[in-house]
Amino acid sequence: DVQLSSNVILEPYDLLFDTAVEAYYKGDWMTVILNMERALRNKAAIRRVKAHCRITCANQSAFGEPLSSMVVPVPGAGSVEDLGFFQKIMKRADCVNTCESEKIGPPTIHKVTEDVDLEFKKRTPYNYLQVAYFKINKLDKAVAAANTFFLANPDHMEMKQNLDYYRMMAGVQQEDFKDLEARPHMAEFLAGKRYYSSDSFGLAIDHFEAAVEEYFSADQECRALCEGAYVYDGYNYMEYSADLFQSMTDHYMQILNCKQKCSVELASTAGKDKPFEDFLPSHFNYLQFSYYNSEKYEQAIEWAKTYLLFHPEEEVMNQNLAYYSAVLGEDKAAAISARLVVKQHIQQSLLEKELLYFAYEVFGITFVDPDSWTPADVMPLKLREKQKAERETAARITEEIGNLMKEIETLVEEKNKESTDIAKIVREGGPLLFDDIKITMSSKQLNGSQRVLLDGFISNDECRELTHLSNAAALKGDGFQGHPSPHSPSESFQGVTVLKAIKLGQEGTVPLKSARLFFDMSEKVRGVLESYFRLDSPLYFSYSHLVCRSAIDGEKVNYEKQDDRDNLSHPVHADNCLLVSELNECIKEPPAYTNRDYSAILYLNDDFEGGDFIFTELDAKTVTAEVRPQCGRVVGFGAGNENPHGVRAVTKGQRCAVALWFTLDPKHEEKDRIQAQEMLKMFSSPTDTEFTKTESSQPQLTPLDQSALLGQAATLVQEQAYQPDDKPAEKKPEEPAEKKPEEPTEKKPEEPAEKKPEEPAEKKPEEPAETVIEKPSDYPEDKKNEKPIEKHASKNKKAMTKTAANAGDKANAKTADKAKAGDKANAKTVDKAKAGDKANAKTADKAKAGDKANAKTADKAKAGDKANAKTADKAKAGDKANAKTADKAKAGDKANAKTADKAKAGDKANAKTADKAKEKPAAKTHVKQAADNKEQKPVTKKTEKIPVKKVSKDSKTDLKSSSDSQTDKDEL
Numbered sequence: 001d002v003q004l005s006s007n008v009i010l011e012p013y014d015l016l017f018d019t020a021v022e023a024y025y026k027g028d029w030m031t032v033i034l035n036m037e038r039a040l041r042n043k044a045a046i047r048r049v050k051a052h053c054r055i056t057c058a059n060q061s062a063f064g065e066p067l068s069s070m071v072v073p074v075p076g077a078g079s080v081e082d083l084g085f086f087q088k089i090m091k092r093a094d095c096v097n098t099c100e101s102e103k104i105g106p107p108t109i110h111k112v113t114e115d116v117d118l119e120f121k122k123r124t125p126y127n128y129l130q131v132a133y134f135k136i137n138k139l140d141k142a143v144a145a146a147n148t149f150f151l152a153n154p155d156h157m158e159m160k161q162n163l164d165y166y167r168m169m170a171g172v173q174q175e176d177f178k179d180l181e182a183r184p185h186m187a188e189f190l191a192g193k194r195y196y197s198s199d200s201f202g203l204a205i206d207h208f209e210a211a212v213e214e215y216f217s218a219d220q221e222c223r224a225l226c227e228g229a230y231v232y233d234g235y236n237y238m239e240y241s242a243d244l245f246q247s248m249t250d251h252y253m254q255i256l257n258c259k260q261k262c263s264v265e266l267a268s269t270a271g272k273d274k275p276f277e278d279f280l281p282s283h284f285n286y287l288q289f290s291y292y293n294s295e296k297y298e299q300a301i302e303w304a305k306t307y308l309l310f311h312p313e314e315e316v317m318n319q320n321l322a323y324y325s326a327v328l329g330e331d332k333a334a335a336i337s338a339r340l341v342v343k344q345h346i347q348q349s350l351l352e353k354e355l356l357y358f359a360y361e362v363f364g365i366t367f368v369d370p371d372s373w374t375p376a377d378v379m380p381l382k383l384r385e386k387q388k389a390e391r392e393t394a395a396r397i398t399e400e401i402g403n404l405m406k407e408i409e410t411l412v413e414e415k416n417k418e419s420t421d422i423a424k425i426v427r428e429g430g431p432l433l434f435d436d437i438k439i440t441m442s443s444k445q446l447n448g449s450q451r452v453l454l455d456g457f458i459s460n461d462e463c464r465e466l467t468h469l470s471n472a473a474a475l476k477g478d479g480f481q482g483h484p485s486p487h488s489p490s491e492s493f494q495g496v497t498v499l500k501a502i503k504l505g506q507e508g509t510v511p512l513k514s515a516r517l518f519f520d521m522s523e524k525v526r527g528v529l530e531s532y533f534r535l536d537s538p539l540y541f542s543y544s545h546l547v548c549r550s551a552i553d554g555e556k557v558n559y560e561k562q563d564d565r566d567n568l569s570h571p572v573h574a575d576n577c578l579l580v581s582e583l584n585e586c587i588k589e590p591p592a593y594t595n596r597d598y599s600a601i602l603y604l605n606d607d608f609e610g611g612d613f614i615f616t617e618l619d620a621k622t623v624t625a626e627v628r629p630q631c632g633r634v635v636g637f638g639a640g641n642e643n644p645h646g647v648r649a650v651t652k653g654q655r656c657a658v659a660l661w662f663t664l665d666p667k668h669e670e671k672d673r674i675q676a677q678e679m680l681k682m683f684s685s686p687t688d689t690e691f692t693k694t695e696s697s698q699p700q701l702t703p704l705d706q707s708a709l710l711g712q713a714a715t716l717v718q719e720q721a722y723q724p725d726d727k728p729a730e731k732k733p734e735e736p737a738e739k740k741p742e743e744p745t746e747k748k749p750e751e752p753a754e755k756k757p758e759e760p761a762e763k764k765p766e767e768p769a770e771t772v773i774e775k776p777s778d779y780p781e782d783k784k785n786e787k788p789i790e791k792h793a794s795k796n797k798k799a800m801t802k803t804a805a806n807a808g809d810k811a812n813a814k815t816a817d818k819a820k821a822g823d824k825a826n827a828k829t830v831d832k833a834k835a836g837d838k839a840n841a842k843t844a845d846k847a848k849a850g851d852k853a854n855a856k857t858a859d860k861a862k863a864g865d866k867a868n869a870k871t872a873d874k875a876k877a878g879d880k881a882n883a884k885t886a887d888k889a890k891a892g893d894k895a896n897a898k899t900a901d902k903a904k905a906g907d908k909a910n911a912k913t914a915d916k917a918k919e920k921p922a923a924k925t926h927v928k929q930a931a932d933n934k935e936q937k938p939v940t941k942k943t944e945k946i947p948v949k950k951v952s953k954d955s956k957t958d959l960k961s962s963s964d965s966q967t968d969k970d971e972l
């Protein structure tokens, strides 16, 4: 206020800020304090002066003699009237200029960059100040600065630690945790709420009354400060060429928009990420109820009526008013009216809204009403309809965008797949690991991708041995024995898995050696495939079996019949997807074995007719390559849609092969295979030598004999061997391979990445800080607490929805940035409207949408800047401002700040006790919050106090009281 009366030219606060920052890095704490404090003071003074000058100049109704012919100058009615109007404008401009330059010097010297502005908004000066105060041992000030900074930066971990540290220090009082930037109207409101929650209605009244008064002066200041320069954000101001009235309109609408947003500005407070809802009316709600509780019915009526100015239909408030009136006497009550200042405020605000809506309708200057109380009809009907249509269009566009995004995703997926396929081709050709193995045909020669034909895997003897194994295992009773194959009615199938073969080997039905050969050979194929395709991660078995297909009437007599067959031994399919040849598609969904990634078939013989393996196109018809099976030959290929394949009919003889499927996903590794491996391991243990010897001799051991030899391990194995699926085939046919579901994955350990805890423990914040400072009890998060009467809350919500439907996307109003972006887009739209581009609403809309998009991008760019600024700031100030660290290092207090503090506090005894003491505020906070919750049912309190019967016979009231007592019971 000194500033308001002095004529000293203020030093620009951005310079003072810079000087302070510079001094900070020199460790010149006094200079930091001096300059930073002055910067804060000057900034506040400039704000005050600007508001003061604009308010006083506006209040000077007469700027000299008005032109004789008119009482109120109306612009645009004629040139003479215009003169009168502009005379007033010019006088006012002169008044403001003179006033400002008298008090703060030329206005340009106080212009600051956006960056500096942001620093002050983020309360950065307090970050520097707290360190400086701490250094010169001004603890109370350091605490207040830390607290002030933290309230606006609740995620600032270092400051949180500092505050915790201060809290433990001797000589620090609870009152030191001030908010040096608290605005009076908010401070009063919060204090009022605190008292209200603790049923101290008298004190609550004092604070809420003060809050209302402060609110209007803050609102006046906020509105005056809106009367600044035109903001050209969002487009090139050089291109702005609006004429006099258009530019005045643009500027004035921007100002009015800003003024409207004051209700949101004033409802916001540091430490609460959202503004209080329905902030101003809620004051009157609290007041009416506090007065009622103090049995001051006149005032209760006055405030209830004031509240109803905003929400005239509000049921509970109307009931309350009826009740108070009945108590006081209807006549007396009727004479009481709502607060005048509030009435005027509403009137002014509604006029502003009307003007803004007009500009919206005519020039397309967007206006998003920030208030929830605005009557529906303030927005012109046309606009309401337009907004509705716009919302629908927006919904449609969102949907279309969603669809487009999906399409893009699919395309990208396909592209990625293609490129990985290409990568795979390029990558194939890795070493074959065994000298005997030779490559016969590559993908290229097989006319596809992810294909290979290799020879020399096993010898003729081994082929024979495996064929015998198949036949012996099948004799034992395989599910396919004698049954037509599911693929071809003209053939019989027999199959055996590795595990089954080993079990049979253990049982003595087949040579264990052959089972082991089966195991080893399949492992050999796996390894070679993994190497040949140069896979980055290992291949795991997903399923494997040794399978022979035999022509049913393979005799020459029936050859003709066989020869005529047009069915295949194995229809064309892909191994990991469902081939829909009609659509040239392969659907990678269950029941297909979607986890299979590679397939291989190791052939064992060629003494049969037919039975060639074929690769086809997705149509299942166009054969792209053929493979004639022969002993030791392996056809390996990717299991996906790139490789549809089948087997031609076996018209004579028996065709045997080991079919193998692999997965890259360890979660889907075949469990049977693991078990088989375990069993083989046991058999190759020393005891097993004995067994192996016996195994080949005749007669073979019975399972029981074997278990006697193998000891416990064998018992285990044997238990497994006697699983029901070992029963004769007739009783329980084994499932054909294709049907066998791949193993469930639950038991598999999770992927290694998931197991690793990523964050090192040290990084975690030490203290469970949330409980301590983040939510002081006076900023309850619970929305309900904001309304004294629960019913109001729901009612208000309804009202809000109603208004929202009219005003359009009010949700945006809360986001200052968005609203701003809207503003920015306007200027351009106005230009267009002016240019006569009114013809096509759709085009205009699109252009607008475009502008908005730009504005958004601009915002994002800004946000980017801010993020950078933030990072820069952190680098600059944040880290260094960490009192704890800095202090520890510099002050030589290297031992332990905590210990030092305890020593200071004299609490040398028990560190634990100190910690506990430290935790106390948190506990208090909880208690407070619990108390706040009680606040939600003031209606209950009302009935508690005065039995309704005494007051009024009104049935409605009676009804209400009975439901109130219900509430009591519920509460009890």
Ligand SMILES: O=C(O)CCC(=O)C(=O)O
Binding pocket: 570, 575, 601, 613, 645, 646, 647, 657, 659
């Ligand atoms: O036996 C063959 O040649 C191919 C068998 C096959 O493709 C399969 O069982 O999935």
Ligand SMILES: [Fe+2]
Binding pocket: 573, 574, 575, 599, 645
């Ligand atoms: Fe296959």
